[in-house]
Structures are given as C-alpha cells and as structure tokens.
Amino acid sequence: MRLAEIDRGDSLKSRLLIRFISMVSGMRLPDAARVAFYHRDFLGPLGAWTQATMRGPSEWSVGERELMAAMVARWNSCAFCIGAHRATSAKGLGKATVDAALADYRTAPLPAGLVATLGFLETLTRTPESVTAADARAVLAAGVSQSALTDAVAVATVFGVITRYADALQFAIPTEAEYDTAASMLLKRGYA
Amino acid sequence: MERTDHPALAARLEQRVFNEPADTPADLRQAMGQRAAGGPPIAAPYDDIARQIGEAAYRVTDAQVATLRAKMGTERATFELIVAAAVGAALERWRKGAATIAEAVK
Numbered sequence: 001m002r003l004a005e006i007d008r009g010d011s012l013k014s015r016l017l018i019r020f021i022s023m024v025s026g027m028r029l030p031d032a033a034r035v036a037f038y039h040r041d042f043l044g045p046l047g048a049w050t051q052a053t054m055r056g057p058s059e060w061s062v063g064e065r066e067l068m069a070a071m072v073a074r075w076n077s078c079a080f081c082i083g084a085h086r087a088t089s090a091k092g093l094g095k096a097t098v099d100a101a102l103a104d105y106r107t108a109p110l111p112a113g114l115v116a117t118l119g120f121l122e123t124l125t126r127t128p129e130s131v132t133a134a135d136a137r138a139v140l141a142a143g144v145s146q147s148a149l150t151d152a153v154a155v156a157t158v159f160g161v162i163t164r165y166a167d168a169l170q171f172a173i174p175t176e177a178e179y180d181t182a183a184s185m186l187l188k189r190g191y192a
Numbered sequence: 193m194e195r196t197d198h199p200a201l202a203a204r205l206e207q208r209v210f211n212e213p214a215d216t217p218a219d220l221r222q223a224m225g226q227r228a229a230g231g232p233p234i235a236a237p238y239d240d241i242a243r244q245i246g247e248a249a250y251r252v253t254d255a256q257v258a259t260l261r262a263k264m265g266t267e268r269a270t271f272e273l274i275v276a277a278a279v280g281a282a283l284e285r286w287r288k289g290a291a292t293i294a295e296a297v298k
Binding site: 002003004005006010038039042043044045046048049052053056057058059076077078079120124125128129131132133134135136137140146147149150151153154156157158160161162163164165166167168169170 | 193194195196198201202204205207208209214228230241244245246248249250252254257258261267268270271272274275277278279281282283284285286288289290292293295296297
C-alpha cells in the first residue's frame with residue numbers, strides 16, 4: 001500500500017473497524033476493504049454501483065459476475081483482483097471452471113452466452129476504441145439479452161476503476177487461504 | 193425482472209468524482225480523468241501518472257505516486273487524483289459499451 005493513511009485508517013472509527021474485522025477474521029483486512037473505509041464521502045458512489053452491479057438483480061449469477069470481475073482483472077494485469085475474484089467466483093462456479101476460464105475463457109466449460117459476453121468485455125477493456133455494434137450483435141445472437149449485456153458492461157466498468165487504483169496504490173497480495181476467507185466475507189457482506 | 197439503473201449510478205459516480213467539492217479542485221480531477229481516458233497531455237507531474245493509470249496501472253511506480261504525493265501535500269488529495277484517473281478511464285469504457293449496445297439494437 002503506497003498511501004499509509006489508507007493502511008491505518010483515516011478516522012478513529014475506521015481504525016477500530018479495521019482492527020476489529022482483522023481480529024475476528026484472523027487475517028489482515030485486505031487493502032480493497034481499507035480503501036472502502038477511506039474518504040468514504042468521495043468513493044461512496046462507486047461502492048453503491050459496485051454493490052448493485054455485483055449483488056443486485058441480474059440474469060447473471062453472482063458467480064458469473066465474479067468471474068467477469070476476475071477476467072477484467074486478468075486483462076488489466078491486476079494480481080490482487082485476479083486472486084480476490086478468482087476465489088469468490090470459485091465458490092459459485094467451482095475452482096476448476098474458474099481456473100479454466102482464466103487460462104482461456106473461449107475453451108472453458110462455460111455457457112455460450114457467457115463466453116460471447118466475455119469476448120465483448122475483453123475488447124471493451126483492452127481496446128475500447130475497436131468495439132463495434134457488430135460485436136454487441138454477436139453477443140445478443142448468442143442469446144444474451146440487452147439488459148444482461150449492459151449488466152456485464154457495468155461489471156467491466158466498476159472493475160475498470162478498482163483494478164486501476166488497486167495497482168496504482170499497490171495493494172498487498174494476500175495468501176491463498178486469506179483470499180478464501182475474504183471471498184466468504186465478500187459473499188456475505190457485499191461491496192457497499 | 194427488476195433491473196439496476198446503471199446509467200443513474202454511473203452519473204452519480206461521475207458527478208461525485210469530477211464535479212462536487214473535494215480536497216482537490218474539480219478541474220484538476222477532470223483533467224486527470226480525461227487524460228487517463230486517452231485525452232491530450234496535461235501539466236507535469238499529473239500527466240505521467242494519469243496516462244499510466246489509464247494505459248497500464250500495474251506499471252505505476254513508487255516514484256510516480258511519491259511525486260504526486262509531494263506535489264499535492266496530503267494523502268487524501270493524492271488519493272482523489274488517483275481515483276479520478278481510474279474513474280475517467282473506466283467511464284470512457286462504460287460510455288463506449290452503452291453506446292455500442294444502443295447502436296446494435298437500433
């Protein structure tokens with residue numbers, strides 16, 4: 001973590017909360033959660049959008065949305081977020097499926113609509129200027145609804161923000177066991 | 193099925209990060225966001241880190257953050273500008289994605 005104030009908390013309430021959650025969970029509270037507690041007034045709308053996108057109504061399951069987050073992290077080379085969302089999506093889709101998708105989503109055992117959607121998200125994430133209406137039509141032709149594709153673009157957007165600040169601030173990388181504990185917390189508590 | 197109002201949530205995020213009062217001037221946050229979204233160069237030292245966050249944030253260095261921190265004077269202000277760059281790059285993709293879907297169903 002490159003900004004010490006985020007690491008320790010910027011108010012007495014945050015500092016106590018960081019200490020309390022770390023104690024109860026038996027692990028250092030991950031930097032993603034420390035950022036969520038920091039300067040809340042500024043970043044609050046991102047938390048609200050992330051919570052609605054990842055846990056609100058959608059044709060995608062929570063596991064599928066978490067896989068999209070992990071894929072965006074992969075395309076943006078964000079090691080912290082790959083680990084966090086790999087662990088969280090694995091709780092819904094299974095570790096073998098998630099790891100196959102992270103290796104190559106085109107050949108992974110995923111529904112055709114999800115594979116097509118990931119193709120659209122990859123172009124949008126890596127080379128947004130090259131995405132076309134034909135790309136979107138191909139996803140719709142694979143049986144994905146307009147609202148489901150919009151939900152997926154929202155996942156790519158909020159994680160387009162989170163992966164960038166995670167790397168700019170250099171989030172500390174938890175262990176595999178800590179990622180697993182954090183994934184359970186993320187499924188239980190959400191993002192807001 | 194009930195739907196999430198993504199355009200409203202995106203607009204709220206944009207409004208808070210780029211237009212409402214914070215520790216840093218709104219026009220500087222806007223400049224960081226536009227540069228990270230592929231806009232023209234801005235003044236030093238903001239240009240270097242804004243471009244880096246937009247293009248490949250995993251390549252941001254300790255020195256780039258330390259330079260920005262020294263210029264801004266506080267960690268909160270540094271944080272605001274890093275977030276502004278990240279939000280600028282991501283919201284550019286949101287707009288592009290939403291417009292592309294709208295065009296596809298016309």
